Amino acid sequence: MNNPETPVAKSQTLSLSEEAALKKTTGISLVLAVIVASFAYLKVNPFTALAGFPDFLRFFWENFWPMKIANLNSYLPLVLETVLFAVVGTYCSAFLALFFGLLMSEQTNPVRGLRLLVRIFISFLRNIPVLVWASLLVYIFGIGNLVGLLALILATLGFLARSYAESIDEIGATKLEALRAGGASYLQVLFHGLLPEFVPAWLNWTLFSFEINIRASAILGMVGAGGIGIMIQTNIRLFRYHEALFLIVMLVVMVLLTEFTVSRLRKKIL
Template identity: 75%
Template sequence: MERANQLIFKEKKRQNRVFLFGVIAVVLFSFVYLDVNILEIIVALPSFVQFIVSHFIPANFKNIATYAPLILETILFAVVGTYFSAFLAFFFGLLMSEQTNPILPLRMFVRICISLLRNIPVLVWASLLVYIFGIGNMVGLLALIFATIGFLSRSYADSIDEIGSTKLEALKSSGASFMQVLVHGLLPEFIPSWINWTLFSFEINIRASAILGMVGAGGIGIMIQTNIRLFKYHEAFSLIIVLVVMVLLTEFVVSQIRKKVS
């Protein structure tokens, strides 16, 4: 028995080594294929640091109050984009889950549609929507909603599938309606996952809202991009600091909420 355990342990070590060497080989091949020269990066690093220090520091907060509406826009993009998407994604999640949708063709159709939404990056959505709505808040909001619905629907469906079917089957066999099964069987088990996935998505969307602004979708990002193009690096740096603080505060608040609900 002991010898068998030793053989199993040696085999696992061999597999781990093979996997590690495989990863190293892929990384090295990627560097060579992309013609990335590490030495050039190391040599250019001092110049890059010098450029940042001389052009961006110190940050200029003189006009920061004038950007308050744009900062608020960025936050509201994330709020509306996340929680409107969370409402719609719950119903898509029900349609995608085997636990709540036994109709295979419908389930597969919804999964394919959601997969398309999920695999198109938010910046691609924004670039496409600019041609329809022009530059403005509508572009940023819709881009966030489309991308977030795809992500949350898949996450919700997986969470629903992970919920044990025993309780749901017991309710069904006792004659409970679909709504009774949903309210009394599924929701109590699903709500913690719903909260965690939605809060995680909100964190992501705070960052995404700022990035969307750089392609003309409104919010703080558009002013960061504008200031950099106008060589107003000190003002751009002040907005970058504000963005970092927003993200850190969001992560702190979200982590505290998670602790309360877990």
């Protein structure tokens, strides 16, 4: 026989559902209140932006369209330069980040004080945006490709070192302990136990960082660090909007092709 719920059980069930609904409503209300308070504090009216959108479309249509593709041959080297920035910046920082990641991980560095110092250093690098790095380096080295490359390496190093360290920490210690118990040296544990398990995460984070750096390489040109970005900024400043639109379209196509290629490569490797 089916046991019907008692009135007490029904009331408890109702009270629990009502409590959950109240928590959900309270949470949504708090989020909305924070959003409204933020707009009010910043003195930003979202309806003003919506009202100005037709004017933006009109300005775009009158000044940017149609795009001018006459100088394609002169822009292709800049596209290649932007891609090479990302390639060199990503893979230089990937090998440096592997070294720092090993120093940051509890699995590979038992010295707590050294781990803390390395983490502070990497946090310093990671929390400075790539555009800030580029702006600072321009004052030191002047406008040029070296600035863009160094800015990418420094910014990517901070991101990858932490990502690598967290991936190494997630590797189970059982296999490593078995190697240590069998008398394996530190290097043997590293090369035969940890690194083979870490390679998929290393590839995944590195390819993901490469995608980010393709976009960052273009943005770096805005501060005089070379690549296609500097020509986009130059054309906009000289009111050559038709050429600027063509460069923006080239940039979008380059980013989409990179994402597609990296995604296929990641699936094939991993």
